[in-house]
Amino acid sequence: MQAQLDAANGTINTLQKGAKGNEPLEAELTKYKDQVAKMETDHKAAIKNMAIESAIEGYLRDNGAKHPDLLATKFDREALVLDADNKVTNVADVGGKIKDEYKDLFAATLSGPTTANPDTKATGGTYEALVNNANNLSVEELTAQLSGMEF
Structure with missing residues (x-):
């Protein structure tokens, strides 16, 4: 132009x-x-x-x-x-x-750490296995596995 x-x-x-x-x-x-x-x-x-x-x-x-x-x-x-x-x-x-x-x-901006939420469940029913995999479990999964253990 x-x-x-x-x-x-x-x-x-x-x-x-x-x-x-x-x-x-x-x-x-x-x-x-x-x-x-x-x-x-x-x-x-x-x-x-x-x-x-x-x-x-x-x-x-x-x-x-x-x-x-x-x-x-x-x-x-x-x-x-x-x-x-x-x-x-x-x-x-x-x-x-x-x-x-x-x-x-405006959409709210979210901040904070992202949490892992894999599809895998903790294997083995031992307390050590539960502690090692605790970061990968939801609260409900952790509670269910703890309630199933005998101390």
């Missing part, structure tokens, strides 16, 4: 140089130059909007938003800043404020 805009501007500038003294042609070329400038502005605005929408969607997806369409409307798009590569640099800051305000609309 940018190459097409540059080519159009180049053509208009060349034609303007050749149309000196021809008032109707100069007026027409000025009109086309204004149209190309408007198209360029609209194109840049569309690129900016796409970058912002993409950043918002990515933030909401990565943070487990339950209703991303609803939460996307809560973003202050004017506060989002684009760098030279059309990447939003502060979506985490703006999104963090929304996440704090609407905590119930």
Whole structure:
């Protein structure tokens, strides 16, 4: 798109140089130059909007938003800043404020150690075998095996 805009501007500038003294042609070329400038502005605005929408969607997806369409409307798009590569640099800051305000609309992050829960059962009915395999048993399995032992 940018190459097409540059080519159009180049053509208009060349034609303007050749149309000196021809008032109707100069007026027409000025009109086309204004149209190309408007198209360029609209194109840049569309690129900016796409970058912002993409950043918002990515933030909401990565943070487990339950209703991303609803939460996307809560973003202050004017506060989002684009760098030279059309990447939003502060979506985490703006999104963090929304996440704090609407905590119930984001999935809770769980933390803590993961527990092993294999499908295997402790073999052997000895106390030593039970102690060696206790970390791999659920509370119910451990209780059942302890109640079956004689001490």
